[in-house]
Amino acid sequence: MVGWEFPPFHTGGLGVHSQEISREIARLGHTVVFLTPFALPYDGAPGVTFRSPDDDTPVPPGYPSTYRIEEGARTGFLTVIERYNHWVGQLRLAGVNVVHVHDWFGTEGARDLAHRLNVPLVMTIHSTELDRSLGHPYTAIYDREKLGFEAATRIIAVSRHLADQVAQVYRADRRKIRVVYNAVRPPDEGPIVRREGGVVLFLGRLTAMKGPDTFLRAAARIAPQFPDVRFAIAGEGPEYAHLVRLSVQLGIGDRVLFFGKISDEERSAILRDAAVFVLPSVVEPFGIVALEAMAAGVPTIVSKTSGVAEVIRSTFQVDFWDVDEFASRMAELLEYAPLREEMSEHAQREATQEGWPDRARQTVEVYREAIREYREGR
Amino acid sequence: MKLALYLHMHQPWRLARFRYLDLGSGKPYFDIPRNLDIFRGIAERCYRPTLDRLIELLDRYPDFRFSLSLTGTFLEQAEMAAPDVLDRVRTAVKSERVALVAETYYHSLAFLLPPPELEEEVRLHLRKLREVFGVLPKVMRMTELVYSDAIAHFAGQLGFQGVLAEGWEGALGNRSPNYLYESRTRGVRVLLRNYRLSDDIAFRFSNRGWNEYPLTAEKYAHWLSQTPGDVVGLFMDFETFGEHQPASTGILDFLSALPPEIAKAPHFHWATVEEAVQGPVAGGVSVEEPMSWADERRDLGAWLGNDMQRSAFEAARKAGSLVRLGKDDAVWTDWRRLLTSDHFYYMYVEGQESDADVHRYFSSYTSPYDAYANYMNALNDLRRRAVRDLSPPT
Numbered sequence: 001m002v003g004w005e006f007p008p009f010h011t012g013g014l015g016v017h018s019q020e021i022s023r024e025i026a027r028l029g030h031t032v033v034f035l036t037p038f039a040l041p042y043d044g045a046p047g048v049t050f051r052s053p054d055d056d057t058p059v060p061p062g063y064p065s066t067y068r069i070e071e072g073a074r075t076g077f078l079t080v081i082e083r084y085n086h087w088v089g090q091l092r093l094a095g096v097n098v099v100h101v102h103d104w105f106g107t108e109g110a111r112d113l114a115h116r117l118n119v120p121l122v123m124t125i126h127s128t129e130l131d132r133s134l135g136h137p138y139t140a141i142y143d144r145e146k147l148g149f150e151a152a153t154r155i156i157a158v159s160r161h162l163a164d165q166v167a168q169v170y171r172a173d174r175r176k177i178r179v180v181y182n183a184v185r186p187p188d189e190g191p192i193v194r195r196e197g198g199v200v201l202f203l204g205r206l207t208a209m210k211g212p213d214t215f216l217r218a219a220a221r222i223a224p225q226f227p228d229v230r231f232a233i234a235g236e237g238p239e240y241a242h243l244v245r246l247s248v249q250l251g252i253g254d255r256v257l258f259f260g261k262i263s264d265e266e267r268s269a270i271l272r273d274a275a276v277f278v279l280p281s282v283v284e285p286f287g288i289v290a291l292e293a294m295a296a297g298v299p300t301i302v303s304k305t306s307g308v309a310e311v312i313r314s315t316f317q318v319d320f321w322d323v324d325e326f327a328s329r330m331a332e333l334l335e336y337a338p339l340r341e342e343m344s345e346h347a348q349r350e351a352t353q354e355g356w357p358d359r360a361r362q363t364v365e366v367y368r369e370a371i372r373e374y375r376e377g378r
Numbered sequence: 379m380k381l382a383l384y385l386h387m388h389q390p391w392r393l394a395r396f397r398y399l400d401l402g403s404g405k406p407y408f409d410i411p412r413n414l415d416i417f418r419g420i421a422e423r424c425y426r427p428t429l430d431r432l433i434e435l436l437d438r439y440p441d442f443r444f445s446l447s448l449t450g451t452f453l454e455q456a457e458m459a460a461p462d463v464l465d466r467v468r469t470a471v472k473s474e475r476v477a478l479v480a481e482t483y484y485h486s487l488a489f490l491l492p493p494p495e496l497e498e499e500v501r502l503h504l505r506k507l508r509e510v511f512g513v514l515p516k517v518m519r520m521t522e523l524v525y526s527d528a529i530a531h532f533a534g535q536l537g538f539q540g541v542l543a544e545g546w547e548g549a550l551g552n553r554s555p556n557y558l559y560e561s562r563t564r565g566v567r568v569l570l571r572n573y574r575l576s577d578d579i580a581f582r583f584s585n586r587g588w589n590e591y592p593l594t595a596e597k598y599a600h601w602l603s604q605t606p607g608d609v610v611g612l613f614m615d616f617e618t619f620g621e622h623q624p625a626s627t628g629i630l631d632f633l634s635a636l637p638p639e640i641a642k643a644p645h646f647h648w649a650t651v652e653e654a655v656q657g658p659v660a661g662g663v664s665v666e667e668p669m670s671w672a673d674e675r676r677d678l679g680a681w682l683g684n685d686m687q688r689s690a691f692e693a694a695r696k697a698g699s700l701v702r703l704g705k706d707d708a709v710w711t712d713w714r715r716l717l718t719s720d721h722f723y724y725m726y727v728e729g730q731e732s733d734a735d736v737h738r739y740f741s742s743y744t745s746p747y748d749a750y751a752n753y754m755n756a757l758n759d760l761r762r763r764a765v766r767d768l769s770p771p772t
Contacts, residue, residue, distance in 0.1 A: 327398070332755065338688075
């Protein structure tokens, strides 16, 4: 597996997916060699081994901020990418049946490796550069995505929405795209009874793509009617200062809590404690965090275009631009207890119905298809 | 043996999206143009062609008879969207071989509300039927064919001769639905739906996975001839013909082919529900808990099965007390339109998957949560209006 980030050193769905899918594929009896540019103490699992370039690759500034290349870090960052790809491409490995690359980081090396080992390449796309840049892609990344889509025998997208984009915008061959959704581990504890009032939560990177300003604008619309409710923003990112200013401008400066970067432990506690979770993303290839919230029994409002909206029916789904509708949905969940309870119960069931073991089986099935086709194609 | 074909016509006033932020805005709750669009579509596919067939059958077969119920909200929409549908019903009624059935004007669960709501709604419906068709029904049905001893008692008090009910084993034990029964008090006649034979047409007709597919009029008449009893109640939604089952399935041709097949067997006679409730009674029937014709369990679970549904109905009941104190007709009408059972049906979540599919088919929302939140917003707005009406501005 040609990866990038891996827990506990991760920022998003890519890291979670890499870990869970590696662990479960290994549990099915396969051997997983996980390649990453950085030699770090990862949370591994039996049957999963890590390899990274022998030289001491410098960790790029701001690491593990993989989703946005900060100004000034570009040169260093791309040096890491180039070295990583070169290293992957010439790596000596025996007994490999399939090379599986995640996102754009290692596509070039993965392609060379698969070619040299004479095995098929599978590529999972978690999010695209086009989406992350809101339509203004960084060419070096975009090109590596295209390269991967073309070289892969099978492409796995984490939602149907993403699959459509890969086919339509990146012009990848639709016949080789499969959808394998993300999942969530069932929480250790059952649903907790929430007190009245409570917290409406946003959790994610503070970038325009995640729509945190929509969250604040919606909060401001209903804050006067719900004096006991607080609105919390957990996460960090380039929009932080802007959001603090915005909350003051909207007159809800005293009602919004900014948690900043949170630990995994804090994350699950905050999620479980929320009265309502909101995922107002402009672009959201999947949105594992919404699935986590639902698995914890928190009623959830998501953007219609998010991948998670394809899997879960027991949510409110809203157009990402519709501030009044987000506001109304928040208010309705805060106001009507039977609504909260019914939605919580059913969302929890839906969110945990299919887990990572199912996703691993679906992934292995894609490997089998790829191997069959690769052999026939020669 | 009597064959009582009874078809039910109903359309609810569906709500527009009424957001929490719309409270107090004066925005109307009901999306009139959308409701009328839906009505026109169904009129085109179902009401017109099916009524034309039925009128043709009345002309051609002097023995052919049937019965209809049309809710008040259906009649309102028909008057606005497709008055020619009502002309067709008038033509059928003029034959004097078509009986109309009384019910609550708003297709509501008013039997669960404090009096006099139920009686007022039934009387509203009777008045409307007299205005539109000049007819006074002798048989009553409750919304969704709900039946209980109390409902039969109520029907008796209002002077109805008979009530329609589901021929469900839960109420009959091992007795057959194909006889006429009598209610526990007041001796009101209870005419039962044979749900197997009714659902063969209403649900299974176009099901290619059904081992009796395709169903022909000949085969169906043969089944009827094998059925022992005095009377068979074939009760179903009018929309079975052309809407739930599109014309392309052959359902309309099946309807047209049925009377000639029935005519071949000399012991069969079509009967209106008014004719069918005359005749010897096979015994008494007692139903304490309300029994409906919906879902696998035949209880009220389809409308009041989960906490959202129960809390919404409870909220409607409470709002009713305020509405009754006030004098504003518009508030009163809106409240009653919100009583229509369909609104609660849309909030259904649990249940067997087969039922959930049926619920989704009939729902005008993407989810039961949408349905509930929207309903509660409208109802809370209505409460505000009712209260404003009570306290004059100073």
